[in-house]
Amino acid sequence: MTPGSGSPGKEKKERVTRIASLIQSLGDPDVTARSDALDALIDFGGDAVPALVAALRSPKPEVHLLAGVALGKIGTPVIPALVESADPAEREVLVTIADILGDIGAPAVVPLIHLLADRREPVRIVAGLALGEIRDPRAVEPLIRALGDPSEDVRGVAAVALGEIGDKRAATPLKRLLQDPSEGVQRAAGKSLARLTGQEKGG
Numbered sequence: 001m002t003p004g005s006g007s008p009g010k011e012k013k014e015r016v017t018r019i020a021s022l023i024q025s026l027g028d029p030d031v032t033a034r035s036d037a038l039d040a041l042i043d044f045g046g047d048a049v050p051a052l053v054a055a056l057r058s059p060k061p062e063v064h065l066l067a068g069v070a071l072g073k074i075g076t077p078v079i080p081a082l083v084e085s086a087d088p089a090e091r092e093v094l095v096t097i098a099d100i101l102g103d104i105g106a107p108a109v110v111p112l113i114h115l116l117a118d119r120r121e122p123v124r125i126v127a128g129l130a131l132g133e134i135r136d137p138r139a140v141e142p143l144i145r146a147l148g149d150p151s152e153d154v155r156g157v158a159a160v161a162l163g164e165i166g167d168k169r170a171a172t173p174l175k176r177l178l179q180d181p182s183e184g185v186q187r188a189a190g191k192s193l194a195r196l197t198g199q200e201k202g203g
Helices: 007-025 031-055 061-074 076-084 091-104 106-115 121-134 137-146 152-165 168-179 183-197
Strands: none
Touching: 007 031, 031 061, 031 076, 061 076, 061 091, 076 091, 076 106, 076 121, 091 106, 091 121, 106 121, 106 137, 121 137, 121 152, 137 152, 137 168, 152 168, 152 183, 168 183
C-alpha cells in the first residue's frame, strides 16, 4: 500500500467534523467566535451546505439565522440542497429557504424556473416563493403557467409572486383565478390584482 493511501477519506471525515464544530460555534455567546465560524463555513463552500441546511432547523435563533446568511453567501451551489430540504409542514423554514434563494438573486432565477415544474409540491412552493422575492421578469410566464398547478398552495404562491413582480401580463390570468375553488387562492389573486392596478385606482 502506498504512503498516504486512504487519506482522502480521512480528510473528508476531518472536514465533516470541523464543519460540525463550526455550526455549533454559530451559537457561541461570543460575537467574535460566531463571526469567525460564519466566515470559515462560507470558505468551506459546497462542503458545508448539507450541515448548514440542517442548521436552518436549529432551535437556537442565532444558529439558524447565521446558517441562512452563510448559505446566501455561498450562492448558487446551495440551490439543489435547499429545495430538496423543503417540507410544506415547516412553513417558517420554507420562508427562510425562499429568502435565502431570493438573496442569491438573478443567478437563481433559471434554476428556480425549472423547479416550478418539479413533480414535488414543496419544491414548487419554494421556487414560487423565491421567484417572488427576486422579482425578475423572466419568471412571469412560468409563474402564469403555475397558476394552473393542481396544488392550491402552488397556485396561491404563484399569484402572490406575480403581484410582487408587478408585470401587467399577469392581470388577465389573475382575474381568471378569482374563480378558483380555493378561497385562499382567490384572496391571493385579488391582492395581486390590486397591486397591479393600484396606481390606476390611486394607490
